[in-house]
Each structure stands twice: as C-alpha cells, then as structure tokens.
Amino acid sequence: MRHRLLAAAVLSALALPASAADAPDKGSALHCGNLFDSRAGKLVGAHTLVVRDGKIAEVLAGRVEAPANATAIDLSGHTCMAGxxxxxxxxxxxxxxxxxxxxxxxxxxxxxxxxxxxxxxxxxxxxxxxxxxxxxxxxxxxxxxxxxxxxxxxxxxxxxxxxxxxxxxxxxxxxxxxxxxxxxxxxxxxxxxxxxxxxxxxxxxxxxxxxxxxxxxxxxxxxxxxxxxxxxxxxxxxxxxxxxxxxxxxxxxxxxxxxxxxxxxxxxxxxxxxxxxxxxxxxxxxxxxxxxxxxxxxxxxxxxxxxxxxxxxxxxxxxxxxxxxxxxxxxxxxxxxxxxxxxxxxxxxxxxxxxxxxxxxxxxxxxxxxxxxxxxxxxxxxxxxxxGVDDQGVVEAGKRADIIAMPGDPLADIGNTMKVDFVMKDGVVYREPAR
CATH class of the missing domain: 3.20.20.140 (Metal-dependent hydrolases)
Structure with missing residues (x-):
C-alpha cells in the first residue's frame, strides 16, 4: 500500500507546463484533405472540423473558412478520423x-x-x-x-x-x-x-x-x-x-x-x-x-x-x-x-x-x-x-474532439496508420505535422 501511495505522489509531481488547456478556448478549425467516417466505414472527402470547448462543434463538407478568432490547422494532405x-x-x-x-x-x-x-x-x-x-x-x-x-x-x-x-x-x-x-x-x-x-x-x-x-x-x-x-x-x-x-x-x-x-x-x-x-x-x-x-x-x-x-x-x-x-x-x-x-x-x-x-x-x-x-x-x-460509451469513436457534432490525422490514404495503404502526425484529445493538440 505504501508503494502505491508513493506511486500516486510521483505521478502527481510530474505536472505539465501551462498549455492550451489553461487558456480561453477560441476554438480551432481542422482543414482535412479527407475524412474517414467510422460509422459508414468509408472516406467521405475533404471536410472542415470546428472544435470548441473540447467537443466537435461542426462537421462541414469541403474547405470552409475558419470561424473568427479560431485557430486554423491545415491538414489538407491528410486523412482525419476519430482518435x-x-x-x-x-x-x-x-x-x-x-x-x-x-x-x-x-x-x-x-x-x-x-x-x-x-x-x-x-x-x-x-x-x-x-x-x-x-x-x-x-x-x-x-x-x-x-x-x-x-x-x-x-x-x-x-x-x-x-x-x-x-x-x-x-x-x-x-x-x-x-x-x-x-x-x-x-x-x-x-x-x-x-x-x-x-x-x-x-x-x-x-x-x-x-x-x-x-x-x-x-x-x-x-x-x-x-x-x-x-x-x-x-x-x-x-x-x-x-x-x-x-x-x-x-x-x-x-x-x-x-x-x-x-x-x-x-x-x-x-x-x-x-x-x-x-x-x-x-x-x-x-x-x-x-x-x-x-x-x-x-x-x-x-x-x-x-x-x-x-x-x-x-x-x-x-x-x-x-x-x-x-x-x-x-x-x-x-x-x-x-x-x-x-x-x-x-x-x-x-x-x-x-x-x-x-x-x-x-x-x-x-x-x-x-x-x-x-x-x-x-x-x-x-x-x-x-x-459502452457513445461520445467518442466517431467524428460528429457533439462528440469528444478526439481527432487524429495521417498523411495519405489508410484504406489504400494500411501502413499509413503508422505515420500519425496529428493528435488532438478533448480539443487539445498534442502533436502537429512538422512545417
């Protein structure tokens, strides 16, 4: 039991620096070159995903201009999907x-x-x-x-x-x-x-x-x-x-x-x-x-x-x-x-x-x-x-903003799943493609 309490203390001590999660959420707009619809099991083309307060606010067909003050993220060469x-x-x-x-x-x-x-x-x-x-x-x-x-x-x-x-x-x-x-x-x-x-x-x-x-x-x-x-x-x-x-x-x-x-x-x-x-x-x-x-x-x-x-x-x-x-x-x-x-x-x-x-x-x-x-x-x-949850696993309005992206088409080459270079969890970006 003592070891478990110490382990908890260790994890608590490893605090993250201030991040986007600490600042007011102005939202973001992900411009995806393609989107995998996990409910339908198919790619549905270019989409813009608007994210606010850790949730997917809108799923818009095509490349749509980002809402005012929102951060635009260019994933035009990528396939996006639910985390x-x-x-x-x-x-x-x-x-x-x-x-x-x-x-x-x-x-x-x-x-x-x-x-x-x-x-x-x-x-x-x-x-x-x-x-x-x-x-x-x-x-x-x-x-x-x-x-x-x-x-x-x-x-x-x-x-x-x-x-x-x-x-x-x-x-x-x-x-x-x-x-x-x-x-x-x-x-x-x-x-x-x-x-x-x-x-x-x-x-x-x-x-x-x-x-x-x-x-x-x-x-x-x-x-x-x-x-x-x-x-x-x-x-x-x-x-x-x-x-x-x-x-x-x-x-x-x-x-x-x-x-x-x-x-x-x-x-x-x-x-x-x-x-x-x-x-x-x-x-x-x-x-x-x-x-x-x-x-x-x-x-x-x-x-x-x-x-x-x-x-x-x-x-x-x-x-x-x-x-x-x-x-x-x-x-x-x-x-x-x-x-x-x-x-x-x-x-x-x-x-x-x-x-x-x-x-x-x-x-x-x-x-x-x-x-x-x-x-x-x-x-x-x-x-x-x-x-037994229904708030993740799909890219739909109202669901958790857990979104990942990778270059290329994973349906044409499943090996592309090993190349993920964009990761968002609950609206916070943890990984972005190199510019």
Missing part, C-alpha cells in the same frame, strides 16, 4: 529479458515513472483512449492524466486482474516455497479466487480500488510463470458470479482466454469480451455470436512473443515453448473469427510489445483478411461499443 482506442494495454511495463526479476527488484514508484513515458508514446501514436487490463499503477496514472498532470490517453483501468490459485494472474506464481509460506496464499483482495463467494468479494474489492472494468484470466497464459497456457481456470458459476456482481457496479468484464474450454465457460458466463482467443473453436464462435460477445485478438502480442521465443534467454524455460506455440496462432484465429462473423474490436496487449507501436495491429488485421475499413472501425466506433 483510436486500444482495448488491451498494460501501461505500467514493457517486455524485456529482465521482466521476471523486476517485480522483486523494483517498487511501484519505478513502474510509475516508466508508465508516464509509455502513456505519452501511446497518445502520440494516435490512441486517445485505452483499456488497461491489469497493472499496479495505472489507476493512479489514469487519475493523473484526467487531472491534466501528465500527457496520455483516456484510460479505462482494470487494476488488479482476477485469477484462480496458480492462474495466469496469480501474483505468487514462480515464488519458491519459503517465500510462498512467508507471504501466505493470496486471496480476493489480491485478485485470487476459489469460490463463488471469493469471486464476488474480488469484484467488490476492485470497486473499492477504483477500477473501471473487470478483467479475469479464464485460462492459463503465455507469459505467466506456469506450465499451461490454455487450461480452464474458472467454473461457469464463478464467471457468472463475477459478471453478475460486476453489473451491480456498472462494470463490463474482459476475459483473457487462450484455451477452448475456458473460453467457452467465459462466454457462457456472460463476459463482454474475449482477449487473445488463440484456440477459439467453431463451438466457441457460435456461442459468441449468439451472446454478442466481442473478440479482441491482440495479434501484435502473439507475433511479438513468437519472435522473442526464438532468442535464447529472453523468456524463462517454462514460458518459451508456450510463447512459440500459442503466439504464432493468434493471427490465424483472428482471420477465422472474422470470416465466421464474430464481432472484432481492436487491442494489442502492448506492454508485451513496445508501447507506441500499437498501430502495427492494423497491418496484422489486414494481413489476416480483414478489410482496412473494418480494422479502422474496430479501433473507433466498435471499441466505443465495447466500452
């Missing part, structure tokens, strides 16, 4: 060969300092919102960003994920017997449950902690210090207890899942989304379509861990075969899910891979067989649906 949302990140860390020892050597304050840079990289890459699915300091990071103390995306934070004993999010995995006996078995407060009552208590603890969303680890995981990456780790009744309790607090539930049986139980239990979904079967896809469950593939993470598994010493021996076997399959699963009509939204699991490179997921989604427009919708309007 992107990455539904699966971990802003408090980034994979490296020392990751498994850092939890013993570093304090939450160290992770807090790192998270500041990761958050800014993510925002500047065009991701104005993220869903952070498990981290030690991201609840405080969220608050610091909301207070205007540091730069970063809008965060929906899960805080501590919910697991079973030995499950993917059990914080004591890999501890030796002496240390395990010293600390004692973790319980619902630490996010480890073994009964329906435990499941309810864990959700209520997340409410007490200030979480925005609930994450469960419905199966084993790739990077956890445990042998199985796909074994089921909750009963259907436990999942239902989590989902029902989450609804009491207005929460949605995201389920990490690689294995088929655990995935099926999570969908049957009513989760909002399946994350990763490596061994998704026809049976699971059918149930997901029946229940309206979303799929967040995180192809980027799969590609990253499969690549790093080839390097001696990057992962512990217990992790390396899982990374090689499971990581390589996610992209193929995503393609099959798309062809089968499963609803897909955008997520990367960044923190596994390098923050700021989130847009690689667009490229991998298109490689998997999804149209470029579908991939862009997955990170805009579809992501907003997963979050």
């Amino acid at each position: 992107w949302t990455d539904l699966h990140v971990h802003l408090d860390g980034e994979s490296n060969p020392q990751s498994y020892s850092e939890g013993f050597r570093l304090d939450d304050v160290d992770f807090a300092f790192r998270s500041v840079g990761y958050a800014e990289k993510t925002l500047l890459a065009g991701f104005t919102s993220v869903r952070d699915l498990g981290g030690t300091v991201t609840l405080h990071l969220r608050d610091a960003i909301n207070q205007g103390l540091i730069k970063g995306p809008r965060i929906w934070a899960a805080g501590t994920a919910i697991a079973t004993t030995g499950g993917h999010a059990d914080p004591t995995n890999g501890y030796n017997t002496q240390l395990s006996h010293l600390l004692g078995p973790p319980g619902p407060t630490e996010g480890v449950v073994n009964s329906i009552d435990d499941a309810r208590r864990a959700v209520r603890q997340r409410y007490k902690d200030g979480s925005d969303v609930i994450k469960i680890t419905a199966t084993g995981g790739v990077l956890s210090y445990a042998k199985s990456g796909d074994a089921p780790q909750f009963t259907v009744e436990e999942v239902k207890a989590i989902v029902d309790t989450a609804k009491d607090y207005g929460y949605r539930v995201a389920a990490h899942a690689h294995g088929e049986e655990g995935m099926y139980r999570a969908v049957a239990g009513g989760v909002t989304s399946i994350e990763h979904g490596t061994y998704m079967s026809e049976r699971v896809m059918k149930l997901m379509k029946e229940k309206g469950t979303w799929y967040v593939p995180t192809i980027t993470a799969g590609r990253f861990v499969a690549d790093k598994a080839k390097i001696d010493g990057y992962f512990p021996d217990v992790v390396r075969p899982k990374a090689a076997r499971i990581g390589a399959q996610i992209q193929d699963t995503a393609g099959r899910a798309y062809r089968n009509g499963v609803k897909i939204a955008f997520g990367t699991d960044m923190g596994v891979g390098p923050h700021g490179q989130n847009a690689k997921e667009f490229v991998y989604m298109v490689e998997a067989g999804m149209p470029a427009a579908y991939a862009l919708q997955a990170a805009t309007i579809r992501a907003a649906e997963v979050l």
